[in-house]
Amino acid sequence: MELSLVEYGFKKVEEAEDMLPGCSCLLKKQTLYMNRAVCVVELSQLPENFSSFIFQLRRKVAFKIRFIPIFYVVGIQVIIVCPNIASAVIDPSKYVAKFDNQWAIIQSLFLVDPMSKTFVQARSWGQFVTGEYQESISRQLSLNYMLVGI
Numbered sequence: 001m002e003l004s005l006v007e008y009g010f011k012k013v014e015e016a017e018d019m020l021p022g023c024s025c026l027l028k029k030q031t032l033y034m035n036r037a038v039c040v041v042e043l044s045q046l047p048e049n050f051s052s053f054i055f056q057l058r059r060k061v062a063f064k065i066r067f068i069p070i071f072y073v074v075g076i077q078v079i080i081v082c083p084n085i086a087s088a089v090i091d092p093s094k095y096v097a098k099f100d101n102q103w104a105i106i107q108s109l110f111l112v113d114p115m116s117k118t119f120v121q122a123r124s125w126g127q128f129v130t131g132e133y134q135e136s137i138s139r140q141l142s143l144n145y146m147l148v149g150i
Contacts, residue, residue: 004136005038013037019064020057024081028065035074036107036133037065043082046090054078054095054106062104073100075107077137086113086148092122108134112145119145 009029016026016039025040039061047053058076067074090111097105105124112119119141123134138147 004140005133008133008136010036010038010133013065016064020060026061026064030065033072035065035067035072036077037061037074038077038079038133038137040079040081043080046082046085046088050088050090051095054109058104058106067104074104076104077108077110077133078106079110079112079137079141081112081114083115084113085111086116086118086120090120092120094122096122096124098124108137110137110141112141117145118148120148 005027009031010027011029013026013028016023020026020039020041022041022043023039024042025038027038029036039057041057057078061076061078062074065074092109092111095106095109097107108121108123110119110121121134121138123131141147
C-alpha cells in the first residue's frame, strides 16, 4: 500500500502503533492546500462497538499526523483488515463522512476479510479531491482480494 501511494506524495508516519493499536501503516500527505491520511489497521477480531472504534480511530489519526485544525480538514482513508469482517455485514457507507465537519473526516473506508479474500468499500462526497488515492487503494486491494457489494 505504501509504495502505491508514494507517487502521490504520501509519507510514512513512524511509530503509529504507539497511539493506534493494530496500525500496520499510517501515511500522510500535508501540503499548503491538502491534509490527507491513509491508515491500515489489522485486527484479530471485530471490536464490540464498531462505531466507537471508528470514531476513536479518526480522532487518534488526526492527532498522530499533527493535524492543525486552523488551516483545513484532514481527510482520512481507512483500511481495516480483520478475519470474518465480511460475515459481520458492516455497511462501510454508514461510517464515511456525510458532511464536512471542518475537523477530521473519514473519506473512504475499506473493510478487508483475509478469510474470504474479499473487501467492501465506501467513499464520501470528497472523491473529486481524493478519488485517485482511493482508486489506488482499491487497485492494490484488488490484487489479492475480490471487491464485493453489500
